[in-house]
Amino acid sequence: MEPDLLVYCQKSTPRIRYILDLMLDDVLGLDFTATDSIPEYESFEGPRLCYHSQPIVAGKELLIMPCGLLTEKGINSHQLSFFDFDDSRAFFPVYSKLSPIPFDLFAASFYMVSRYEEYLPYMRDEHGRFSASYGIAMQQGFLQQPVVNRWALLLKKHLLDFFPSLQFKQREFSFLPTIDIDSAWAYQNKGLIRTLGGYLKDLGKLDLPEMKKRTRVLLRMEKDPFDTYDRMLEIHSRYGLKPYFFVLFADYGLNDKNVPVNNSRFQTLVKSLADYGRVGIHPSYASNSNPELLSREIVRLSQVLRAEITASRQHFLKLSMPETYRNLVNLDISDDFTMGFAGQPGFRAGICTPFKWYDLEAETVTELTLHPFTLMEGTLRDYLSLDTDGAIRQIRALVDQVKAVNGNFISLWHNESFSDEKRWIGWVKVYEQMLEYIYSGESSE
Numbered sequence: 001m002e003p004d005l006l007v008y009c010q011k012s013t014p015r016i017r018y019i020l021d022l023m024l025d026d027v028l029g030l031d032f033t034a035t036d037s038i039p040e041y042e043s044f045e046g047p048r049l050c051y052h053s054q055p056i057v058a059g060k061e062l063l064i065m066p067c068g069l070l071t072e073k074g075i076n077s078h079q080l081s082f083f084d085f086d087d088s089r090a091f092f093p094v095y096s097k098l099s100p101i102p103f104d105l106f107a108a109s110f111y112m113v114s115r116y117e118e119y120l121p122y123m124r125d126e127h128g129r130f131s132a133s134y135g136i137a138m139q140q141g142f143l144q145q146p147v148v149n150r151w152a153l154l155l156k157k158h159l160l161d162f163f164p165s166l167q168f169k170q171r172e173f174s175f176l177p178t179i180d181i182d183s184a185w186a187y188q189n190k191g192l193i194r195t196l197g198g199y200l201k202d203l204g205k206l207d208l209p210e211m212k213k214r215t216r217v218l219l220r221m222e223k224d225p226f227d228t229y230d231r232m233l234e235i236h237s238r239y240g241l242k243p244y245f246f247v248l249f250a251d252y253g254l255n256d257k258n259v260p261v262n263n264s265r266f267q268t269l270v271k272s273l274a275d276y277g278r279v280g281i282h283p284s285y286a287s288n289s290n291p292e293l294l295s296r297e298i299v300r301l302s303q304v305l306r307a308e309i310t311a312s313r314q315h316f317l318k319l320s321m322p323e324t325y326r327n328l329v330n331l332d333i334s335d336d337f338t339m340g341f342a343g344q345p346g347f348r349a350g351i352c353t354p355f356k357w358y359d360l361e362a363e364t365v366t367e368l369t370l371h372p373f374t375l376m377e378g379t380l381r382d383y384l385s386l387d388t389d390g391a392i393r394q395i396r397a398l399v400d401q402v403k404a405v406n407g408n409f410i411s412l413w414h415n416e417s418f419s420d421e422k423r424w425i426g427w428v429k430v431y432e433q434m435l436e437y438i439y440s441g442e443s444s445e
Contacts (some may be wrong), residue, residue: 005032029169047163065094069107112350132344143346149405228418250284280311345375352407376412
């Protein structure tokens with residue numbers, strides 16, 4: 001059976017095959033085949049796309065001129081040249097009137113989704129992360145645009161100009177709420193030593209209201225502020241949503257302060273979350289550089305749930321290319337939800353569609369699917385210092401961006417931000433307004 005589209009590439013490389021699959025199949029839903037045979041390409045009677053420096057069947061194909069990135073080997077520092085394009089920015093320009101698109105959109109897309117720049121030398125932040133400020137997307141002002149999806153739609157437009165009968169499968173906008181559980185309870189179930197430590201800390205600060213609050217919660221006279229699970233269930237049930245919960249199930253450490261994993265109430269909670277949502281591992285801060293520790297955490301959670309753990313999101317969004325993802329692959333994690341920045345909302349990989357991770361050092365596509373999230377509530381409040389009104393405006397603008405390309409909008413919230421207390425007063429309303437806006441069909445423009 002003939003494909004709907006035949007793509008000619010002078011040389012078939014893993015990079016080219018990967019990005020063609022992503023843009024033509026995964027994003028655009030197009031049935032295509034790639035070939036490096038000129039006779040086969042010339043004899044094909046259907047729609048054709050030529051990814052080559054010159055036309056093969058001039059006037060009967062869409063020509064995309066390559067810049068060379070997808071046929072080179074190794075990881076090299078490129079002097080990127082940016083220019084204004086389509087209310088945004090583009091790079092890897094091509095200087096030819098023969099190409100209707102003035103840049104190599106396949107190379108630019110590959111550069112973004114492979115996170116090419118994160119394999120190059122960079123200054124790490126205090127948690128060893130690649131910061132948004134070091135990335136070309138923020139520097140060039142397109143971090144809050146899913147440019148890869150937009151470039152795919154641009155390609156679709158030009159293909160339809162040449163071949164109006166070409167069939168594409170229509171993609172639909174989708175939303176997935178995700179919740180990170182760094183600390184299941186604020187006061188309860190912490191153990192005697194940590195509870196006494198909490199009182200001593202309150203006493204040292206002469207924080208009598210906090211001591212009173214802690215005591216009332218421990219005596220069951222008041223609900224623990226982080227015990228927001230019934231509230232989350234009620235909100236999500238209104239829309240028939242099944243959130244993904246990522247649970248920190250680790251030994252106590254400087255940056256890992258959840259409830260002890262052998263606590264029976266904690267284990268019961270985790271099981272209950274699996275009843276109305278999906279549960280993945282939230283690998284500890286300490287495990288990021290310790291695969292054996294990561295393995296123990298996955299096994300522990302799997303034993304409690306009596307189910308295989310296949311999804312993850314890194315605690316503190318600690319992500320180091322390619323080690324973090326290789327560790328997950330080696331432990332049979334099939335889906336990861338870490339792709340996003342702590343300090344800025346938007347599209348770290350320039351895309352709002354799940355995609356396979358390409359191991360750039362090994363030059364191979366893997367079976368690990370990356371699910372990029374668009375925003376985290378902590379980013380809006382703590383990094384950008386937005387109030388609740390400013391947060392909802394930012395959220396609506398990002399929802400509009402994802403809806404415009406029929407992408408996947410993934411939010412990242414924490415159980416504590418549903419408390420409506422202290423620093424999170426008013427943020428339950430922000431979450432509810434986000435859901436209302438997502439399902440209202442409105443636009444902020």
